[in-house]
Amino acid sequence: MEALHEKKLQFLELMTNRLRQEVIRIVSGAGSGHIAGPLDTAEIFTSMYFHVLQHDPKHPHWAHRDRMVVSCGHYCPMFYATLAHAGYFKVEELKTLRRIDSRLQGHPHRNALPGLETTSGPLGSGVSQAAGMALAARLDRKKCRVYCLTSDGEHQEGNTWEGIMFAAKHRLSNLTVIVDRNNIQIDGYTEDIMPLEPFRAKYEAFGWHVVEVNGHDIPAFIGAIAEAQAIYEKPTVIIAHTVAARGVSFMERDYLWHSKPFKPGEAEQALKELKAEQEKIAQSHEK
Ligand SMILES: Cc1ncc(C[n+]2csc(CCOP(=O)(O)OP(=O)(O)O)c2C)c(N)n1
Ligand SMILES: [Mg+2]
Secondary structure: OOOOOHHHHHHHHHHHHHHHHHHHHHHHHHOOOOOHHHHHOHHHHHHHHHHHOOOOOOOOOOOOOOEEEEOOHHHHHHHHHHHHHHOOOOHHHHHHOOOOOOOOOOOOOHHHOOOOOOOOOOOOOHHHHHHHHHHHHHHOOOOOOEEEEEEOHHHHOHHHHHHHHHHHHOOOOOEEEEEEEOOEEOOEEHHHHOOOOOHHHHHHHOOOEEEEEEOOOHHHHHHHHHHHHHOOOOOEEEEEEOOOOOOOOOOOOOHHHHOOOOOOOHHHHHHHHHHHHHHHHHHHOOO
16 A cells, blocks of 8 residues: 555545535435435545555456445445546436436445445445455455445344454455444434444454544544554454544534435535535645
8 A cells, every 4th residue: 555645645635525525415416315424434435445445447347456345335425426536437427316217326236336346235244245255355366355344333233243253263364344433323322222332342352453543534544454454364343433424513423314304404504514624624735
């Protein structure tokens, strides 16, 4: 992985802001869709697609590409926005989100769109799918790495822990799981619905290397990925602590923004805040 220079960091920070604005525009345009998780993973998606992954948007089936499995399919407004800006398809197409006959459905369909490794929406399958891909890559002697983005809510499902056990048994050091630890799920806070803590200790007990990081700190997140790449005897999980719906003050930390339609004026207000942040990012790198 190349070093993270100042200019590149500014590019990445501006990209997170652009993608957040895109999410607000396309979800409000569609009239429904998921908001909080997509907004709070802007730094994760940007770091992965614009710095970490070995991939080629013009050749999405390149055999030696790194695999990025997005297990939490409802995060697709951010996923689609990232893929479009990375060059997998035209940015124009984002406007079709959730329209009948669109390739951009409310949950991703692998055969419909380039850049998708799996079909997702039913939660809790991605870690197992990624573990299978990591084992297959090793058997095929491919140098590629497998990454899986999964939500905290998905850790309330048994299949996730089966994948975690399987990866530890096979010492899949080519697998990195990234957890969006935003503390919310569809109808409440994770610790009220079905507590996950002590979350780190659970992964450690299952034989994984664990890194905890502020999921909005791009250099720290990329540093965590570098650490995962250096661990050779076990799989790594990066627990990325995020603020649900990060970037829009009246949405942050409120589980109701998991998914709810915008009231008149709310999308405009959100975009106003994000544009102000865009200015700040641009200025902060001028000093
Ligand atoms: C197997 C399965 N069960 C239930 C759902 C319904 N569902 C959609 S999103 C969601 C919340 C899951 O929590 P998390 O992924 O942490 O969501 P966040 O609010 O952080 O976006 C649920 C239960 C689903 N998509 N799949
Ligand atoms: Mg969550």
